[in-house]
Amino acid sequence: MSMLDQIKRLGPGLVTGAADDDPSGIATYSQAGAQFGTGLLWSMLFAYPLMVATQLASARVGRVTGKGLGHSLKAVMPRWLIIMLVAALFVANTINIGADLAAMGEAAGMTLGFGQHGFTILFALASLLLQMFIPYDRYAAILKWLTLVLLAYVALVFMVKVDWGQALHDLIVPHLDTRQAVTTMVAILGTTISPFLFFWQAAQEVEELDQVEERQPLEEAEHQAQDAFTRIRLDTFTGMAVSNIVALAIMLGTAATLHAHGKTDIQSAADAAKALQPVAGKLAFAIFSLGIIGTGFLAVPVLAGASGYAVCEVGGWSASLQDKPWRARVFYTVIALGMMPGIGLDWSPISPMKALFWCSVINGVVAVPVLVALMLVVSKPSVMGEFTAPLSLKIFGWITTVAMADAAIAMIAVPG
Template sequence: MIQKWFKNIGPGTLVAAAFIGPGTVTLCTLAGVNFGTNLLWAMLLSIFATIVLQEMAARLGIVSQKGLSEVLRHEIAKPGLRNFMMVLILSAIVIGNAAYEAGNISGGVLGLETVLGNVVIDFGSFSLNILSLCIGIIAFVLLFIGNYKVLEKILVVLVLLMSVSFVITAIITKPNLIAIFKGMLVPSFPENSLFTIIGLIGTTVVPYNLFLHASLVKEKWKSDEDLSYAKKDTFISIVLGGMVSMAIIISAAGIPSGSINNGADLALGLEPLYGAFAKYFLAIGLFAAGITSAITAPLAAAFVAKGCLGWKDGMKSLRFRFVWGGILFLGVLFSSIGIKPIEIIKFAQVANGMLLPIMVGVLLWVMNKKTVLGKYGNTKLQNFFGLCILVITIFLGLRSILKVFNIL
């Protein structure tokens, strides 16, 4: 039975790996440093929302044997509305993934900089970060060749090592359990915490994962009878990933406020476990997380474009490579021009949080189409949870926009 379960571990682990990236480590550390355990409720909400939405995406992929963007293209009857939705989704995914890719590459740079220091070349008023360029070249070569599974497994192991380290650290620091449960169960909005809350949601409920998950499950499972395996895979993977995110916040809660000024300072969260060697463990983990995410984000954007535009050719076609190449280029560009990596990562997660309501609304509409899912469409309870998530993401997105323009 255990062997059969391990055989059916699949896309859920990739979804979890996508949000245990450099953005998660950075933002969860900043949340712990600046607000203690007060924002654990936002992470708990994010985990619940991710389980609900990714289960829908997985169910859609298995039952329809199509990706989310393919289903939308076939189900929207009016050409004008269909074209508008395709442009909207493509724009949202391209903008979101470009920002996310910049955060991924910047996360890998943070890891390298903790060991190598800054490697920057100045061209007059313009500065080029060589480490960003190096990570971009590695990701390009791996994507172009298409044979990166062995390297990806090695990198995932390194990310897991960092993740387990944070969990152990959270335990050995002997945190206040009452404060932890209060932070998880009692929502609060400390001063200047709004963008951090949206970022925590954006770094966990990753919009492009909805498209990627639906596309991946249909490659692994072909029958409706496999839905139970997909649900277990999704639930277990995301819960474990969420526990790691919470452990990072708890570990960082003991770091003095104002201590995080650069990438190396993120290692303060691991010092209780590794002491002076903490920065090296963090460096390896951030670099690995950055590279794995730098590969998956452009691929996801290319799959979305393929589905939206109805391309029939494969992954090695020129236009498929053009899409992921464009996302990768933008990521390298934004992470190379002198903006602080931590600021890029924060922006990427906030951008994801603001794009999320669009993706949730689209998914809910599809999940209620009987022509697509038949008896496997959403139940009333699933719709209720989905609508609650949609309302919360709209509320937080609007608040962030109002705050940006100093209206709130």
Template sequence: MTQDLLTVKDNSFRSRLSDRLALLREHPLARVGPGLITGVADDDPGGIATYSQAGAQFGLNMLWTMPISFPMMAVVQSTCARIGRVTGQGLAANIKRTFPPVVLLGVVFSLLVANMLNIAADVAAMGEVAELVTGLDRHLMTTLFVFGTLAMQVFIPYHRYVGFLKWLTVSLLAYAAVLFTVRVDWSQVVLRTIWPTVTITSSYSAVVVGVFGTTISPYLFFWQASEEVEDMNSQNSGTALVNNPAGDVQELRRIRWDTWSGMLYSNATAFFIILATAATLNVAGITHIDTAAQAASALRPLAGSLAALVFALGILGVGLIGVPVLAGSAGYAFAEAMGWRFGLERAPRDAGGFYAVIAISVLLALGIQYSPITPMNALFWSAVVNGLLAVPLIIVILMLASNPKVMGRYTIGDASKCIGWATVAVMTIAAITMFLP
């Protein structure tokens, strides 16, 4: 009897070891997906500008925001991913069938406005950085980036396009690389992260609001839920878990790993951006940054041309992820709200409305480049809309994820609920602070 048990355990161990070795032999990015891409899209050029301003203006005393925001963003994003995989539908579709139409319309149109302004700020930053690196006209480069990212979304199937996005996530390593070119007092970094010197002023509060608003953004909620649905369909991994629970433990474990690791990657990068600009710009007395390109340019005399180039190339890499995610999330939300066919795996003729929303979002954002609205104004107003939209949307997400009628037996646990509602409280305070003098 004992020998039989030992044989069973040995076979079980060998089976698990074989599975692990098979995973290691897979494509290096095969086990990651929506969580990683979403995390990197969070550090888009607009986000880089915000983090750079935080480091330049307040130095090491803004580092504390990253470890505080990490569990909040990870829980919200993993909840969105869970909703998508369990129900087989994106956020907008679930809101549509659970809440009154006014809730859906308010969320979708607010998201469209915020995303369009955010895309405008992002492509402007990419054009400026491209001009910095190549010497070519920024408006020409902006136009090339807009039509290039639009063509990839429309004409390349999702299962191929997603591989390109995964490899672009490596661009975030640029911000860790910058730290090797400057002197960093790591004892002070640890101290100020745990115990910052804070003087509450309106400018300090505004930057904190910007950091939290950039880190926990509504467009990421819609994207990740919808990409779980895309992955489910493109890999033929079965129907929604609520209808077919086969493999549910593995799928939910994958979502947790993918999302938490993706958000950690994103959060650590934001930490490095704040630290890099704190150790260079703030120390040199440069405390005002308008754009991510300006941060890259300002690094050149302080950290050397290589650091400036690495910083600039990182902006271009994450911009090529951020713009499609912004436009795609708007397309998913609007198409689901209207009941249209949608999906990046579909051909344009099969999902015309979906791709039209993506195209219009990006082209209107390009038009803003030639309007009186400056990139910084676009970034500011997108932050305002996102700040106002995030709080009610997170409440809606928590209500969906806690509802057995929506999630079946896959509702979120108490720990996720506690962190989720704590996020609501923090984001509410941030939204209120935004309007204080």
């Protein structure tokens, strides 16, 4: 199979990787670089195999069963616990959506000099209408090009003075010595291993079964397993690698610009955008804004859609971003309910950039029980049949779960 054919096979994993570098990711990586320099680069190297393991497990559930993660949870836990889990996911996603929309509005207002709140409302309505009336895969294919502006951070790394010896040391030698460093580590893990992405990737594998006629759930078409798992591995390893390369570039870029010049606390979009000035000059604010808005339009449907999938899979209602609203009323109602309260965050006294950072922390905590549920599902023969997770995936999946739990506990236990 040619390289071009391999690229064409990329799908849910690549979209997930792009959505992973959403506004909360940009804010978290920028804050990490500004506050700790290159000191937390190792976290991305540490997170990569964990990200891959969780997304491989999520995709495996959807591809094998032909059903989303929410539906499969019924086989491993009581209904009341599933409802609590989905409720926590919904709350975390709603806060994240609100922070993303507020940051998009702030970025647009910063660049144009007016209308921050108006842009927030406009972006929320535009995103909702796009989700309701245009299949996600169509406009996601266009919006992915907007996220390419994030490559400006990659260019930045080669245009500013970077202590590559120190950077390499910090990339491979873990170091945490304060509560704030641990909290930032939880935020980094929370924005890279976000619980909404588990539901999303499983659901997108199911969506692709409906769109590609020859594909069937593996429990009904065992002969498709080898090709399916090969595609999923390529897709997931590639998507997570792209996500982490951009994340490392943002951390390195902000370390070499903001941290190196004493700017260690990012309070606004303007503060974060200043990191791009060495490579973009007067266009720094515009490029940063395009990155925030582009990734926001990619991520908000993923966040809202993940909530919709989870609720509808548990409740037994139709759920698909390919469906029109009148064919999936409950699904789109959940999406709307998840987006509208988030707009209120734009009127709160909380800085959108700070809100994005703390959204990552919340996701890092909520991810722990969701990971436990995911690993129970993917390891259960009554759900997965002969396609339960291989030993390597189980080991990395449970390592991820323990690492996320330890980080969340350490955030409280480590002295300030």
